[in-house]
Amino acid sequence: MQIFxxxxxxxxxxxxxxxxxxxxxxxxxxxLNVYTYDSFASDWGPGPKIKANFEQQCDCxxxxxxxxxxxxxxxxxxLEGSSSKADVLLGLDLNLMEAAKESGLIIEHDxxxxxxxxxxxxxxxxxxxxxxxxxxxxxxxxxLKDIPQSxxxxxxxxxxxxxxxxxxxxxxxxxxxxxxxxxYGDDADQAWQTLASHTxxxxxxxxxxxxxxxxxxxxxxxxxxxxxxxxxxxxxxxxYKAAPxxxxxxPQVEVAAxxxxxxxxxxxxxxxxxxxxxxxxxxxxxxxxxFPVIELGDxxxxxxSGLEQPTKVLTLPAExxxxxxxxxxxxxxxxxTQ
Amino acid sequence: MRLVFFGSMFxxxxxxxxxxxxxxxxxxxxxxxxxLLFQDLSNWYQVLSxxxxxxLLNFSLWQALLSSTLSLLIxxxxxxxxxxxxxxxxDFLLQLFSISLVVPTIVAILGIVVVYGRSGWVTGVSGVxxxxxxxxxxLLAHVFFNMPLxxxxxIQAHGLIPAGQWRLSYQLGFxxxxxxxxxxxxxxxxxxxxxxLLIFMLCFSSFAVVLTLGGGPKSSTLEVAIYQALRYEFxxxxxxxxxxxxxxxxxxxxxxxxxxxxxxxxxxxxKRLDSFPVKDSLKARCxxxxxxxxxxxxxxxxxxxxxxxxxxxxxxxxxxxxxxWLALWVSxxxxxxxxxxxxxxxxxxxxxxxxxxxxxxxSWLPNKLEYMxxxxxxxxxxxxxTGLFLLLRNLGVAAFDLAYWVVVWVNAIxxxxxxxxxxxxxxxxxxxRYRKLYQSLGIRGVARFRLEWPMVRQAVxxxxxxxxxxxxxxxxxxxxxxxxxxxxxxxxxxxLIGSYRIEQGACIAVILVLLCxxxxxxxxxxxxxxxxx
Numbered sequence: 047m048q049i050f051x052x053x054x055x056x057x058x059x060x061x062x063x064x065x066x067x068x069x070x071x072x073x074x075x076x077x078l079n080v081y082t083y084d085s086f087a088s089d090w091g092p093g094p095k096i097k098a099n100f101e102q103q104c105d106c107x108x109x110x111x112x113x114x115x116x117x118x119x120x121x122x123x124x125l126e127g128s129s130s131k132a133d134v135l136l137g138l139d140l141n142l143m144e145a146a147k148e149s150g151l152i153i154e155h156d157x158x159x160x161x162x163x164x165x166x167x168x169x170x171x172x173x174x175x176x177x178x179x180x181x182x183x184x185x186x187x188x189x190l191k192d193i194p195q196s197x198x199x200x201x202x203x204x205x206x207x208x209x210x211x212x213x214x215x216x217x218x219x220x221x222x223x224x225x226x227x228x229x230y231g232d233d234a235d236q237a238w239q240t241l242a243s244h245t246x247x248x249x250x251x252x253x254x255x256x257x258x259x260x261x262x263x264x265x266x267x268x269x270x271x272x273x274x275x276x277x278x279x280x281x282x283x284x285x286y287k288a289a290p291x292x293x294x295x296x297p298q299v300e301v302a303a304x305x306x307x308x309x310x311x312x313x314x315x316x317x318x319x320x321x322x323x324x325x326x327x328x329x330x331x332x333x334x335x336x337f338p339v340i341e342l343g344d345x346x347x348x349x350x351s352g353l354e355q356p357t358k359v360l361t362l363p364a365e366x367x368x369x370x371x372x373x374x375x376x377x378x379x380x381x382x383t384q
Numbered sequence: 385m386r387l388v389f390f391g392s393m394f395x396x397x398x399x400x401x402x403x404x405x406x407x408x409x410x411x412x413x414x415x416x417x418x419x420l421l422f423q424d425l426s427n428w429y430q431v432l433s434x435x436x437x438x439x440l441l442n443f444s445l446w447q448a449l450l451s452s453t454l455s456l457l458i459x460x461x462x463x464x465x466x467x468x469x470x471x472x473x474x475d476f477l478l479q480l481f482s483i484s485l486v487v488p489t490i491v492a493i494l495g496i497v498v499v500y501g502r503s504g505w506v507t508g509v510s511g512v513x514x515x516x517x518x519x520x521x522x523l524l525a526h527v528f529f530n531m532p533l534x535x536x537x538x539i540q541a542h543g544l545i546p547a548g549q550w551r552l553s554y555q556l557g558f559x560x561x562x563x564x565x566x567x568x569x570x571x572x573x574x575x576x577x578x579x580x581l582l583i584f585m586l587c588f589s590s591f592a593v594v595l596t597l598g599g600g601p602k603s604s605t606l607e608v609a610i611y612q613a614l615r616y617e618f619x620x621x622x623x624x625x626x627x628x629x630x631x632x633x634x635x636x637x638x639x640x641x642x643x644x645x646x647x648x649x650x651x652x653x654x655k656r657l658d659s660f661p662v663k664d665s666l667k668a669r670c671x672x673x674x675x676x677x678x679x680x681x682x683x684x685x686x687x688x689x690x691x692x693x694x695x696x697x698x699x700x701x702x703x704x705x706x707x708x709w710l711a712l713w714v715s716x717x718x719x720x721x722x723x724x725x726x727x728x729x730x731x732x733x734x735x736x737x738x739x740x741x742x743x744x745x746x747s748w749l750p751n752k753l754e755y756m757x758x759x760x761x762x763x764x765x766x767x768x769x770t771g772l773f774l775l776l777r778n779l780g781v782a783a784f785d786l787a788y789w790v791v792v793w794v795n796a797i798x799x800x801x802x803x804x805x806x807x808x809x810x811x812x813x814x815x816x817r818y819r820k821l822y823q824s825l826g827i828r829g830v831a832r833f834r835l836e837w838p839m840v841r842q843a844v845x846x847x848x849x850x851x852x853x854x855x856x857x858x859x860x861x862x863x864x865x866x867x868x869x870x871x872x873x874x875x876x877x878x879x880l881i882g883s884y885r886i887e888q889g890a891c892i893a894v895i896l897v898l899l900c901x902x903x904x905x906x907x908x909x910x911x912x913x914x915x916x917x
Binding site for chain 1: 502878
């Protein structure tokens, strides 16, 4: 008997609890779920400020669901399928766009992208870019005297020890593969072999390689042209520089997309518009250590204006990349494992 | 005979254990089936006809074989030395031995790079640059991770040597070598196949260490291909085929190891009481000293490198940050339930195995159980988590709402092989020694457990510590299922180094290692009792 009364008491409490929670959610504003990678939403990333800026104008709550990487974002929604609670995906990149489109999970946006400053402008109807940068090799000015002036010099200088990331498992690694392909074309296999002879190691992710470089393991490491800005702004350290490349740099553009089955399509649309405004773009430079995709003028931090700029931008068409990616990865593998 | 076995009394007694094992097996098989639904025969053909996959397989096998053999070769004399000598810092060393396994890979790699790398300590002192990248680096890292694990397992086996044998060898005036040859070796040898397999499987599925310290894609394992298929190609079919291939190869190796190794037979030996002094000699002393120094040389420098940030001002800043403590809390919140769960499942295995030991026709089960538990290791946790996710999705459950429980469950399962390896020998021995006594006195259930507890608590403590530490160090499961509210210490560490904050990441690594130390000694004290190695 006593057990019975206890159970009913618990049930009653639970019922009242659920009642209160429903009343709260009825009066509360809507929640926009944005899937992004963890460093974007972290305290030191651009996420918190962007959230505050957006919430000021939307009368809603912006909720970040964080994944471990940009690939993680895509595989998560692919796993969830149409039952996903995601409204917006934030943090895919150029090379994931085709795969994301093929998944059939995203819809086209109606954002005016004419102001976008990515190389060659932006015309894609499914994705809105939110930041950009270029892959580059970083060196330490205190230890490296003979500065490579081009990708060719990095590939061919046998005295230069190099660390880069695996194109099978990391974004910059894939970026380098495309960079090599656009510089060397059909001779890329030869170039990979030459590079392999003075490669210190190839790492799984960006962080392994970059931290090993900071410990002094290699002369140059593959990263972004914007990397030195972090050291300048946060550590007040200017010894790290990006090596120039006369052939041109290969770009990295990070993009956002709205989901077809977004629970809050209106809010999601509003957020897509917000991406190309000052409230979002003003935070990406020192938050995500990338360039904004619209002209910010004086609002861009000083450290960024002194960074290595591309003399030319190399890009391979997305369809060509998607069609040949596996084959190019195999070419890389065969060349470097010989 | 079967009828007696399934007698009603027996079934009632075994019911809880059976239920737990049933849940464990059903969830495991169902998750894997969820993955298998995605594949057809053409996947198998595609995978098996790929030269690349065979090359990976070949290299995985080769390096795993070398790494595990080397780890054991060093571990055997080190164990013997540790058991014969008492010196200052011995307890500390033993704790250090338990922790190396759970240091996050990237932290260990950076530790090794700081010591042996181009700008490392060794190069700084000697002026000679070591050829770190290649087989040398892989072996160094794998021995760093696994030799201590082997020592802990062998120490356990060493503890099973009965007092009578020590007494006898003392009376016969055995030299240190004869003692090892005739007393210690037969016992250590029994633990070798199990330890070898455990380490072999760990090295076989090692990923970042092999790629990074191996110097590039020439050194890749099958695990790289699984990760690539699952994350970058979203090819679940290929990933499951590759995982099955991995399971198959490891089963084959396990079969060969057990085929040619002596069968694990526990004897009726009496409990060890006191150790007897052994005839010492200069040669024996030099020998012990050499191997202890070697162990220290492998283990200590990377640890010192990892712990150096403790003196930086940034460490204090990190300690004052709320995020650090939040991550610490999440780690503990995950580690404790999954350690308990892991122990509960392991105990169910133990109860079942013990019950079967003297049942005619079922005595094969205990041996197989231990090895089945070990097979979990070769299933990448990422694959396991994905399978579980797909299973939940097929059942109409939103897996990410259950993220916390999924992480706890998968971590508990991942720790199971270690837990089993630690507690099974001790419990088996208890069973063999006292079963008849308990039976004749009619001591059962709780009463029996209370009598047994003092004799098994050390093993349980160590098992619990391993389960805790492994869950603390987990990275892949929580990365797949994690969300905003679920940032554990390792995940926080990766977030930091993923956005240039490498120094602060190093501070978090220190906190993680210190936490492991604290939890390990806590387990030893609270569960293992005062008298504990």
